[in-house]
Amino acid sequence: MTNMQRWLESEQAPQGVAELLAAARPPRPLDAVTRARSRRRLATMTALPAAASVVFWIKSVALGAVLGSVVTAVVVVPKWHATAVPSAVAPVTQTNRAGRAVQRAPEQAPVEVVPEASAAPSATSAASAAPIIGNSNRTLPTPSEQAIDDRLGREIQLLERARQLLSVDPNRAMATLDEHRLEFGSGTLMLERQFLEVEALLRLGRRDQAIARAADLRARAPGSLYERRLSHLLGNE
């Protein structure tokens, strides 16, 4: 392989190309302020996971318990009821009060219903069972729907964390928003993230960047609620 020469130095460049290359700006170096800001945000981010993982662990355990209850209530109990107490439903569905109990039934179901299986069903046990039977026709989310829910849930979780951090530690809020951007890019809640970025930049005293980000958001969502929220945040800028 022969040594290649730069077009600018060899005079072999196609017509017009050398002029374009001569106009090029070489990559500019990283300035000290940006470097320090980036490092600070990174340091904040690396400090987050240890505390966050405990919170997520607790949340995931709680989520697992709730999901387990729902699955038991929707799948197991109706089967048991269909075979064991087929006539218990009719009298209960008459009152509105029973209908109100519906909303709390899934969490209570595994605890309350299973021990009563051996006893004769009372009015109250039937009341808690009624909505469950009513719900048995409901379809469970498909795996893809579940994935979408999980994804959206994660987006909400990140943005909510960023929102809470805004007033106490805008640097960490910004780091969390970076995390959202990296994970979801133009995800469902991208506009909300951009709005929070504007607020975080303002709190960090980077007003020019906040205004630029706000202009971008306005262009993406003209006439939306964000315009009003931005006007409230930035005034007429």
Place this chain on the structure above:
Amino acid sequence: MKGWRSRRHSPSVTTTLAANRLAEPDVVLDVTQLHDEYADFVWRSLQRLGVQPSSLEDALQDVFVVVHRRLDTYDASSKISTWLFGICLRVASAHRRRAYMNHEQGNLDLNEPSDDGPLADPEENAMRHEAQRRLEQGLEAMALERRAVFVMFEIEGMPATAIAEILDIPAGTVHSRLHKARAEFTAAIARQELTPRVGGLP
């Protein structure tokens, strides 16, 4: 090739951290240390890969977020700079896609302060901006790996051996990428001349 050393990214390709890692596999790499040593390299690489000035800081942060998450997957089989460059490629690609979705592709950030200082002649200024816009469009026509090689060689004036060392590829591969990049660039510039810009200068 004179002059590239003065603009050379810091640190040099063989760095303290990389050397430590190779010498002692048990050395734990810390992301903030990596940031201290490689932020400048990442910053320049992202520019070479076409990340617009307005997105640079976000992209820099994105790279180190990935580094933070994936640090345990790094093995000493490649140089840290090469590993980082791979991450830069993916982040730059994501930014490029996003810019394309937002119709920002090929638009120079003309509000960005110029390194050349203020130009007295507005006409000369306009011509320079136009040349930079066309150059950027030509660069956009290339695949990112080739773009990086082209920018390092043709614009930054780095020798092929240094490029090969950074990217951890044979010098022959540098030459072949450069050859293809030049062909793509020339073709893109020729296309520009066939389709003059509607509306004149920005």
